Amino acid sequence: MSAPARRARRHDPGRRDRLVDTALDVIAEQGVTAATHRAIARAADVPLGSLTYHFASLTELLAAAFTRHVDTVAERFDERMRAAPDRAAALEVLVEHLTGDLLGSPRDLVLAVELYVAAARDPALRAVTQDWMARSRRSLERHLDPVTARELDALVEGLVLHSALSTDPMTPDQIRSALTRLAG
Amino acid sequence: MSAPARRARRHDPGRRDRLVDTALDVIAEQGVTAATHRAIARAADVPLGSLTYHFASLTELLAAAFTRHVDTVAERFDERMRAAPDRAAALEVLVEHLTGDLLGSPRDLVLAVELYVAAARDPALRAVTQDWMARSRRSLERHLDPVTARELDALVEGLVLHSALSTDPMTPDQIRSALTRLAG
DNA sequence: CAGTCATAGGAACGACCGTACACAACGACG
DNA sequence: CGTCGTTGTGTACGGTCGTTCCTATGACTG
Numbered sequence: 565m566s567a568p569a570r571r572a573r574r575h576d577p578g579r580r581d582r583l584v585d586t587a588l589d590v591i592a593e594q595g596v597t598a599a600t601h602r603a604i605a606r607a608a609d610v611p612l613g614s615l616t617y618h619f620a621s622l623t624e625l626l627a628a629a630f631t632r633h634v635d636t637v638a639e640r641f642d643e644r645m646r647a648a649p650d651r652a653a654a655l656e657v658l659v660e661h662l663t664g665d666l667l668g669s670p671r672d673l674v675l676a677v678e679l680y681v682a683a684a685r686d687p688a689l690r691a692v693t694q695d696w697m698a699r700s701r702r703s704l705e706r707h708l709d710p711v712t713a714r715e716l717d718a719l720v721e722g723l724v725l726h727s728a729l730s731t732d733p734m735t736p737d738q739i740r741s742a743l744t745r746l747a748g
Numbered sequence: 749m750s751a752p753a754r755r756a757r758r759h760d761p762g763r764r765d766r767l768v769d770t771a772l773d774v775i776a777e778q779g780v781t782a783a784t785h786r787a788i789a790r791a792a793d794v795p796l797g798s799l800t801y802h803f804a805s806l807t808e809l810l811a812a813a814f815t816r817h818v819d820t821v822a823e824r825f826d827e828r829m830r831a832a833p834d835r836a837a838a839l840e841v842l843v844e845h846l847t848g849d850l851l852g853s854p855r856d857l858v859l860a861v862e863l864y865v866a867a868a869r870d871p872a873l874r875a876v877t878q879d880w881m882a883r884s885r886r887s888l889e890r891h892l893d894p895v896t897a898r899e900l901d902a903l904v905e906g907l908v909l910h911s912a913l914s915t916d917p918m919t920p921d922q923i924r925s926a927l928t929r930l931a932g
Numbered sequence: 933c934a935g936t937c938a939t940a941g942g943a944a945c946g947a948c949c950g951t952a953c954a955c956a957a958c959g960a961c962g
Numbered sequence: 963c964g965t966c967g968t969t970g971t972g973t974a975c976g977g978t979c980g981t982t983c984c985t986a987t988g989a990c991t992g
Contacts, residue, residue, distance in 0.1 A: 575939080575987090576940080579940090600978080601980065611942060613940075613942065613943090621980080680913070684864075684913070711925075717910070718909075719902065721909050721910055722906025723902050723906070728868065745899065746930045759957095785950065786950095797952095798970065801971090805950080
């Protein structure tokens, strides 16, 4: 009957990496507040003690997880931004990034908001959001002046939050027109 | 020595109200995650059992607290909005509301973000934020078309979040120019 | 092949939580 | 004055949490 099929190998290189990914999964599926040592250990199918062995504290693990996610998203965005030939194309990249990546994928939307939550609660995680905002702005500044970049960045944050909390979210067209209106 | 000067009277009408206010204080000073039965009871100087006597659950108490706060802020905003003679004045009211009330007072800024956090975590509290957004939009629509109102509302949310999480927040002038740029 | 040491594993500790509940105090009312 | 229902209080239960700690293992080094 039982014998819970513990598949964890005794020797498990890359477990640390796997834990970071699993933490991200748990956050996306159940929220930061549910991302406990035990929940992550269960999801990764490793013993509880393994988490404190690889990460000095839970905060450190969450920081690693959010950092990995931010790296992925920010890098993908900057890549596309670099490829944009001019200002108009850059705006279209932003629209696509927002409606496609952030709002289009429930996972990324949830992760963005959960990061806000975590940052608001834990000063150690605030550095991650600040890094994200800084990189996002730098990407925008490839084709836009700093003032516009900053305003757009704030608007993007608002639209993300709005989408996450509101019933009847804005359509991609409405979002495009809001962004172009501000940047125009 | 001890005899901890428990000042709570045996008969204490209005205690329920006082608990709501105290809950708001605790949230503002220590965050929603620290707003536990025990923390609020300690701050209000009432016994623990008193909280479950007046409120069926902790969520219900937090909802009452946030509702009271939202009522205050939303009503104050709508009042000033009604007094605005035209669109330009309305925009100035919005700037004043944002830079003065929300961003000017650390307490209100914290409470706004904590409400986002609570809403993201607890579906029962989401109704409060949705109510806030709806009222905010309705106030804006007194002098602005619905599309602009909605866009401004999202931008305001973004600016609040931005201010709370960012180092070097935007100045009131920068905020004014962002808002007028979108609404212009 | 023996020894070493980073890694893996599991149980336990102490703290805090929301909530339930039995009891004490009180005011209203006969 | 005695009874009763409402309101207030204190304690305890069952649970989850982060973290610590001791033991076991097995891959690598010499």
